[in-house]
Structures are given as C-alpha cells and as structure tokens.
Amino acid sequence: MTRADAIARARQHLHSGEFLAELDRRVAYQTESQNPERRDALRAYLSEELQPAFSRLDFSTRLVESPTGKSPFLLAEYLESPSAPTVLMYGHGDVVEGMGGEWRSNLDPWRATTIDNRVYGRGTADNKGQHSINLSALRAVREVRGGRLGFNAKFIVEMGEEIGSPDLRQVCESLRDELTADLFLASDGPRLSADRPTIFLGCRGGIRIHLEVKLREGSHHSGNWGGVLANPATILASAIATLVDGKGRLLLDQLKPPRISNQIRATLADVKIEPTSDEPSLSVDWGEEGLSAAERLYAWNTLEVLAMSSGNIEKPANAIPGRAEAVLQLRFVVGTRMDKIVDAIRTHLHAGGFPMIEVRAAQGFAASRTDFDSPWINWTAESIRQTTGKAPAVLPNFGGSLPNDVFSEALGLPTIWVPHSYPGCSQHAPDEHILLSVTEEALGIMAGLFWDLGEMARLRH
Template sequence: MTRADAIDRAREHFRSGEFLRILDRRVGYRTESQQPNSGAALRAYLTDDLQPAFAELGFATQLIESPSGRGPYLLADYREDAALPTVLTYGHGDVVDGMEGEWRDNLDPWRTTVRGERVYGRGTADNKGQHSINLSALRMVRAARGGKLGFNAKFIIETGEEIGSPDLRKVCENHREELKADLFLASDGPRLSAERPTIFLGCRGGLRIHLDVKLRDGGHHSGNWGGVLANAATVLSNAIAALINEKGQMQLEALKPPRISNAIRAVLADVKVEPTADEPQLSPDWGEEGLSAAERLYAWNTLEVLAMSSGNIASPANAIPGEAHAVLQLRFVVGTRIEQVVDAVRKHLHAHGFPMVEVIAAQSFAASRTDFDSPWVNWAAESIRRTTGKAPAILPNFGGSLPNDVFSEGLGLPTIWVPHSYPGCSQHAPNEHILMPVTEEALAIMAGLFWDLGEKGARRA
C-alpha cells in the first residue's frame, strides 16, 4: 500500500457515509459541560464510544478523574516501537448548550442533518467532528499499512474545554511521562477560509476586564436632577473611550503587543482575510492603523467591549442611573506583558479623570505559539501541499483561544494545529455545522500527515 492508497481510503470513508454515521452517533451524546447535570453524558461519551473506538486501533486507554470533580479525561496510548517518533493529539468531547428550538427548520442539535453541503449538529465543528476526523484518518492509515502506523500515538480527550479547561494543566502535569511525545498535532478552530487548508502554531490569550461605576443607589429623576448629578452611564462610556477610540484603536500602550517581527509579517503577507457572502464583511477603517487585516487578527491585540448595562433598556425610566457596568476583553498575542495590564488600565483611567471606575480582572487564559523555525512547520505544510495541491496558510496563532500553552509550555512540545472547520460554521450558536467538501479534504489531509509521520519513523528506525 502507498500514501495515495491511504488517502483514497480516507476519502472513501467519507463518501460511503461511514464517517457521518460515526459522527451522528457522537453528536447524540448531550455533552453540555456548562450544564450541571451533564456528568453522565460526558463520562458515557468517553467510556461507551471513544474507548471502544481506540481499542479497535490497538490503543490502551485509561480514564482520568478530574482533580476538581469536573468531567473526566481519556488517555489513549498506542506504542509500536520506542525508536519511532511519537505524536500527541488532543480533542474535547464537551460542547456548548444545544439551544434547542433556535436552529433553522427546528433541526435537532443532537442529530446530524445534511442540507446541501452542510452537516448540522452540535459538536460537528467544535470539536467532535474534528477529533473524529483525526481518529478516522489514523484508522485508514493503519489499515493501509497492514495494521501498523509506523509511529507511536497518544491522545488526550478532555470534557471541560467549554468551561475553560480548568484541570487540563494539572492532569497533564500529573501524567507528564504518559504524555511524552515528539510532536503535538491536533485540530480545533476554523481554517482561514473554507477553500484554504490552514496550519496555526498557537493561540492568542484572553483577559476579561470588568469596569464598574457605582455613584449612588438607585436612579434619580432626570428633570429634577439633570445637570447636577453625574450620570454613571456617561462616565463609563467616556472611560471606555479613553481606552479605545471610535475606530477600535487602543489608546494605551500597555494594551499593545511588541512590534510585529519581520518573520511574522512575511508569513502573513500571503494570508488574505476574505469573508464569504454569508459571513460578516470586514469593517472599513477599523482597527490599528498600518496593519493588514491578517496582521490585526493574528499578530496584534484587540480590546473589545463584550457587554454593557445601565438602567433598564427594555423599559427606560426618566431617571439618571446611579451605576453602570461593562465587560471588556483583551485578546493578546505572545509577548504582551499581560501581568501589567490591569494596573496600567487603572492608572490610565485615574489620570484621565475616572478614579470612580473600578477595574477588576477576570477569566484569563494564556497566549502561546511554536517558533516558526521549528522543522515540524515546514514538514506539515509540505505534507498538506502534497495531499491537496494547495499551499496551506500558516498562521502564527489562531485568532481565538485554546489551551495550547498546556502543551507548548507545560509539556514543552512543538504544537501544530490543523483545523477542519471554517469561519462561518456557527460554532457556539444555533446551526453549528461542518462543510462536506472540507470534511472530505480534512480526512485526506490527516491521512497524508499520519502516513508521512510513519515515513519519518521508517527513516529514524
């Protein structure tokens, strides 16, 4: 058997409907980690579905309990020869809320439904579909190689990613030896576009910043007190404007990252951010001046206002609000001095006349990425090019956030992410879906990558 045979097997696995039948079964587990009664479904997804699937491929598995009592973890280990390279991959079996009743045509989020090129269902894109693609591709390569992979493989599947992966770092630290590998290769998040295969090397971090203004209890009549009482909503609006202007440009240097390196600029020069017709179109004249859209999204920091409240918007009273609240989020890249951000925001607001604004940090996650000079980057890019005939987009990091730092820093591994979704997939919303052409191509891509990893192992042996 050859590389082409393995890829053909992967494509036929999709065309025959077998892959979608597997995915439909996995979507059927209501693994909503944000719901307090989801524990049984989270556990069943690992024990009833994934453990037997790994066993069929010759993996030994163990269930790891969460140190804090949250959803469990599954470790799967396939050892062929100590002299061969070892790959560690990752996925998460939990999903966000199903949002029944909000999907188009009243679709059931707990079944896969095909409409045209779309396959709807909760978890199809995030992340059951993606780790299922990788597991199926492994199976196709093993079959093409007569029951061998040509490398050692390890998986860790968590069930708490949608609640911030609260125990993932500790679990990985406790099982460092079992997770030792040469490469981390996994799939989550979207491609640059549906048409272009993508590699990203890490992720941006995130920090939520709460701004609270409480001037007095209750509201006071705007006719009797207007002009002599400070308005908490007005104060808060201007405080936010002192941090970010009307074009989305940050006004505080401490919120910005270091200068974009020439290496990152060179890689992103080949990256075009071009939304499809049914995706939001880019806002003109928005964001940091002098940067391309790709640089703003993948190599820069952004400060976004996520939510604001003051008074009752549904039934406003003729009263001056005494308090106002906002939640902002800083998305940041590697190199940002994130530990200084909250104090810097507080000092900046005080200096601009807003000492009454309380600044509190919450829900932070780290930025991380693999260096561009890692030989694994070119290896993965060349493998994808051979399979698809397309040069993949190489991004320094995903625009969103993933627990990449657990693997890149905690375990010290080069991290390569090959996403199988696309920006318009509606993850975390009603109508989550994957695209059939992208899914078939993704199965081929992963079969090619796993085959090539076996070739690397043959040369090492």
C-alpha cells in the same frame, strides 16, 4: 498499499456514510460543560463513545479524574516501537449550550443533519467533528498498513475547554512522563478560509475585564436630578473611550503588543482575509492603522466590548441609573504581559479621573506559539501540499484562544494545529456546522500526515 490508498480509504469513510453516522452518535451526547445538569453526559461521552473507539484502534485507554472534582479526562495511548516518532494529540468533547429552538428550520442541535454541503449539529465544528476526522484518518492508515500505524500515538481528550480548561495544565503536568512526545498535533478552530488548508502554530491569548460603576442604590428621576447626579453609564462609556477609540484602535500603550517582527510580516504577506458571501464583510477603516487585515487578526492585540448594561434597555425609565457595568475582552499575541493588563487599566482609569470604576479580571487564556524555526512546520506544510496540491496558509497563531500553552510551555512540545472548520461555521451559535467539502479534504490531509509520520519511522530504521 500506498499513501494514496490511505487517503482514499479515509475519504471512503465519508462517502460510505460511516463517518457521518459516527458523528451523529457523538453529537447526540449533550455535553454542555457550562450546564451542571450535563455532568453525566460529559463522562459518558468519554466512557461510552470514545474509549470503545480508541480500543478498536488498539489504543490502551483510561479515565483520569479531575483534581478539583470536575469532569474527567481521557488518556489513550498506542505504542508501536520505541524508535518510532511519537505524536501527542488533543481534542475536547464538551460544547457550548445547544440553543434549541433557535436553529434554522428548527433543526435539532443534538443530531448531525446534512443539508447540501453542510452538516449541522452542536459540536460538528467545535470540536467533535474535528477530533472525529483525526480518529477516522488514524483508522484509515491503520487499515491500509495492515493493523499498524508506523508511529506511536497518544491522545488526551478533555471535557472543559468551553469553560476555560480549568484543570488541563495540572493534569498534563501530573502526566508529564506519559505525555512525552516528539510533536503535538491537533485540530480545532477555523481554517483561514474554506478553500485553503491552514496550519497555525499557537493562539492569541484572551482576558476578560469586568468594569463596574456603582454610585448609588436604585434610579432617580432624570428631570428632578438630571445635571446634579453623576450618571454611571456616561462615566463608563467615557472611560472605555480612553482605552479604545471609535475605530477599534488601542489607545493605552500597555495593551499593545511588541512590534510585529519582519518574520511574522513575511509569513502573513500572502494571507488574505476574504469572507465568503454568507460571512460578515470586513469593516472599512477599522482597527490598527498601517496593518493588513491578516496582521490585525493574527499579529496584533484587540480590545472588544462584549457586553454593556445600565438601566433596562427593553423598558427604559426616565431615570438616572445607579450603576453600569461592561465586560471587555483583550485578545493578545505572544509578548503581551497578561499579568499586567488589569493593573494597567486600573491605574490608567484612576489617573484619568475615573477612580469610581472597579476593574477586575473575569477569565484569562495565555498566548503561545511554536518557534518559526521548528522543522515540523515545513514538514507539515509539505505533507499537506502533497495531499492537496495547495500551499497551506501558515499562521503564527489563530485569532481565538486555545490551551496551547499547556502543550508548548508546560510540556515543551512543538505545537502544530491543522483546523478542519472554516470562519463561517457558526460555532458557539445556532446553526453550527461543518462543510462536507472541507471534511473530505481534511480526512485526506490527516491520513497523509499520519502516513508520513509512519514513513519517518521507516526511514529512521
């Protein structure tokens, strides 16, 4: 049996309907981590669904309780030979709110429904479909190799990624010896595009900044008080305009990243951001000047206004509101001091005539990535090229945030992410889906990678 046989076997899992039936069963668990009423579903997904799946692959499994009483973690381990390479994998089984009633044709978010090239359902892209692809590829290699993988594998699954992975670092640090590995390999987030396999080495960080102007209780008639009462909404809008301009360009130097290195520029030189017909078109003349779209997305910092509120937008009164608030988010790359961001904004606003604005951090994720000199990068890229005939895009990080720092910094592992979704997948929104075409290719990619890991063990002997 050969590498090609393993790839064909993985794809057969999709063609036979086995993979989609498995995914449908997993999507049915309503694992909304932001909903306290789903606590039992979060645990059940691990104990009822994933533990048996890993056991069928001869992994030993156990649930690890959260140190703060939140949802448990699943630790699965397969040890074949102390001389074989060991890979640590990751997935998350929690999802965002289902948003039932908002999906096309009133689709049920808790079923995996196939329409043409799309498989709809909450979690299909983020992240149940992606870790299901990796499990299916492991199974295919094992079937072809006569019950063996050829390498050692460990898997940790959390149920709190959508609420910021609050206990992941503490749990992983407590399990440091058990999570020892040669490589961290996982799948989440989107590819560069549906037709180009992608490797990313880490993630941008993200921090939410809450701005609030509270001048008085209640609202006051704009005719009787206009011109003599300060308007908090006007103040807030003016303050934000000192942080980011009308073309999305950062104005505060402390929010900007270090200079983009020549190495990163070279890596991104062939990366084209080309939305498909059902994705939003890139905005003309938006973002940092002098950068390509890829550099803006993967190598620069961006400040976005996520929400603003003052008065009642549905029923505006002829009155000056007493308060205004906004939630901003800075997405940032490695080299940005996350611990300095809030203080920098506060100092800037207060010095600029806005001492009435309260500034606080609401949520944060660190930026991290694997060094470009890691030999695992070329190894992964060559494996994918051999499987698909395509040169994968290699990104220093992807645009969003993941708990990559837990694995790259806390555990000290080289981190390689091979995503199985695409930018138009509608994750975190109604109509979340994966593409059958990408899923089939991804099953082959992961089977090829796992086969090659096994060959590495053979060569070591």
